[in-house]
Amino acid sequence: MWARLAALVFTCVAFSVAAHGTHLSGGMYDWCMFCWVFSFIGTLLVLIVELLNLQSRTPVSWTNFPITLACYAGLLCLSASIIFPLYFVKGYPNNETRDYRIVSTVFSCLATVAYLVEVSLTRARPGEVAAYMATVPGLLKVCETFVASVIFVFISNPVSYDQHPALKWCMAVYCICFIISAAIVVMCVGECTGFLPFPFARFLSAYALLAVLMYLSATIIWPVFKFESKYNSQSRRPSYCSQTRDPCDWDKLVIIAVLTGINFLIYMADLVYSARLIFVRT
Structure with missing residues (x-):
């Protein structure tokens, strides 16, 4: 639960800061935003279902779905954590816009760690x-x-x-x-x-x-x-x-x-x- 809450907050901060102050556009920016927004929405759905005890009413296997989603979200956030600084931070001068981009990168990395922790905690021993x-x-x-x-x-x-x-x-x-x-x-x-x-x-x-x-x-x-x-x-x-x-x-x-x-x-x-x-x- 704590790993999911952390991932929810980190992805929310990553895409919110990127949308607010980075002043970016283009395919790579859209991909990074998709990674964060998809991960945020998926994690939010998992939390809502579990908090309301709706697992038995979902049309999917709840023993398989959360860990599958967490694994995909972790890989997506990892790709965004690599792509975003390479394209939008490296080589840019120090200013407020660059600071926003660094913040998005840091929280994307934190979200990746949170998803990896969730996968590690829920995988079979x-x-x-x-x-x-x-x-x-x-x-x-x-x-x-x-x-x-x-x-x-x-x-x-x-x-x-x-x-x-x-x-x-x-x-x-x-x-x-x-x-x-x-x-x-x-x-x-x-x-x-x-x-x-x-x-x-x-x-x-x-x-x-x-x-x-x-x-x-x-x-x-x-x-x-x-x-x-x-x-x-x-x-x-x-x-x-x-x-x-x-x-x-x-x-x-x-x-x-x-x-x-x-x-x-x-x-x-x-x-x-x-x-x-x-x-x-x-």
Whole structure:
């Protein structure tokens, strides 16, 4: 309860200060505002439902929904805590507007910590029987979908996967794994896993293995076809990239490669934990 109240206050201060005194606009500012407002509204709904004891009347699994929301909110606030100072604080002169931006950044970081504390307090402990989204594999599913969403943002602006069939395969990997992971999260939150015609736990392990193999291929293919001079004439960072504050097209390709590797490691951890769950239950 205290972690949620703290997150509620911190996100409220972050977006209120940003809206009042930062004098900003544009896509990155809109994204940061969305992160704070979405997290604030979601946390407020959770607090209202629990204070009024309406858990049994909600159309979702209340053992899965709060921790899923807290995990997504933590990742969103983390992204805002990184993006906001990089774009709107770094390099700007000291004045009152910059002070407002620093305050929003500080409270965004505090909100991130509050959500991480909530997730840590509500996640399942080793050997404890709990809802799937409270386990490590469930939380990893949230991270997988979040990282894939960020990949989609960078890979589509500009479109950077249509130069070669191998790159289209990478895009297919991102889409397929995102859709399945998101579907698993939705099924768990909506308590629909019992309608599957096969054991849910074994499906999770089989999917984790498939996703690891697919992401392994993308982790290798993307850098080869984007940074190898044999396939791409722009194998080095152009000089104009250092003259702009926003990530240039080449930087976005590097970010995609790094995020692909990160998601590969997340799926590897998911596979290990999912296999352990099956063996423990057996």
